[in-house]
Amino acid sequence: MAEQLAPTPAQDAPPASTWRAYLELGKPRLSAMAVFAVVAGCFVGWTPHDSPPLGIVIATTLGTFLVAAASAALNMYRERELDKLMHRTQTRPLPSGRLQPKQLLAFGIVTAIVGEAILLLGSSLTAALTCVAILFSYVLVYTPMKVRTPLNTLVGAIPGALPPVVGYAAVTDRIGFGALILFAILFCWQIPHFLAIAWRFRHDYARAGMRMLPVVSPDGSSTRSTMVLYVAGLGIASLLPFQFRMAGEVYLATAILLDALFFVPALIAAITRWESAMRLTFLVSLVYLPLLLTVLVLDRQDPGHPL
Numbered sequence: 001m002a003e004q005l006a007p008t009p010a011q012d013a014p015p016a017s018t019w020r021a022y023l024e025l026g027k028p029r030l031s032a033m034a035v036f037a038v039v040a041g042c043f044v045g046w047t048p049h050d051s052p053p054l055g056i057v058i059a060t061t062l063g064t065f066l067v068a069a070a071s072a073a074l075n076m077y078r079e080r081e082l083d084k085l086m087h088r089t090q091t092r093p094l095p096s097g098r099l100q101p102k103q104l105l106a107f108g109i110v111t112a113i114v115g116e117a118i119l120l121l122g123s124s125l126t127a128a129l130t131c132v133a134i135l136f137s138y139v140l141v142y143t144p145m146k147v148r149t150p151l152n153t154l155v156g157a158i159p160g161a162l163p164p165v166v167g168y169a170a171v172t173d174r175i176g177f178g179a180l181i182l183f184a185i186l187f188c189w190q191i192p193h194f195l196a197i198a199w200r201f202r203h204d205y206a207r208a209g210m211r212m213l214p215v216v217s218p219d220g221s222s223t224r225s226t227m228v229l230y231v232a233g234l235g236i237a238s239l240l241p242f243q244f245r246m247a248g249e250v251y252l253a254t255a256i257l258l259d260a261l262f263f264v265p266a267l268i269a270a271i272t273r274w275e276s277a278m279r280l281t282f283l284v285s286l287v288y289l290p291l292l293l294t295v296l297v298l299d300r301q302d303p304g305h306p307l
Contacts, residue, residue, distance in 0.1 A: 021098040022093075022099070025099075025108075027069070028069075030068070031068040032065075033289070033290075034065070034160075034163040035065050035163070037164040037289075038061050038064045038163045038164065039297075040167060040293040040294075041163065041179065042056070042060060042168070042170055044182060045168035045170070045179070049302075052171045056122065056123055058122070059122025060122070062118055063127075063131065066112070066114055066115030067116065067119075067134060069111055069115075070107075070109070070112035070115060070135060071138040073104055074109075074135075075139055076094060077104045078143050079143065079146075082209070083095045085208040086208045088204050119170075124170050124171075126169040126172075127169040130166045133162060134163070134166075137155070146212070148211060150216050152212070153195070153212065161185075161187040162183065164182035164183065165180075165183050177307040178244075178246055178307035181246065184233075185237045185238055185240075185292070186289070187237075188231075188233040189289055191227070192266050192281060193281075193285040195213065196278040196281040196282040196285070198223075200275055220273045225270075227281075228266070231262060241296055241300075244307065245301055246301060250295065251296055251299040251300075254291070254292070254295040258292055261284060261288070262281075262285065265280045265281045268280075269281040
């Protein structure tokens, strides 16, 4: 019998598999976290005893979700050769052959345009421009920095901290002091969150030539000090809503409790660099942020002056 030729994965993949591949492009779990932060920003920017207009909230969350998905997809497009080298990314749509680069590029561009159009029509110009900043800083600045300097983590935390600013700007059409407080909370939260991942997959990052902090400082000393520094910074940032009367005592008590719960595993992980401690820190971070933002929304107060 003649030997059968293997089908080209991206061309002959079943439709269901192709749709799953497109869904994976947007990193839905990561984008969902961004959407949660957007909604929190909408409520914090609105008056404390009322809910923001539902239409604005829906348009802002949908538009931001699409822009975040586009950012993730275009990041995968730019890193398609590096993703082949890392075990954790070899099953992504491009390395696995389920999609072709031109399909991924088209998806990213179209999704970004649609997301921005929704923001312009249903949200505010300031929110739309902030989402443009997310897209360009993530794809054009953070992505190429990964192979050049360990400072990429700090730069990447900037677009990651902007979603609540988008929500705040959607209902106020400005970036006020309250939005900057939300930005500071998410910025500080991301550093220990990501370093816990980077330490566990440091050999993978090294294989692809990515200059993450655990790669360029393999003894873990820089990872340890950076994690402790930003967890402490998160503790300070999380208290600012109470300090500036954006939230009440219920929020204050919750923030202190969550800070303690986050600081303990992060400190153990920083000191020991055990894989289990890093994983626990990562898991606790996933609980910390939604709980903190939820209580901030529920216990938000009127500071008596515009923020």
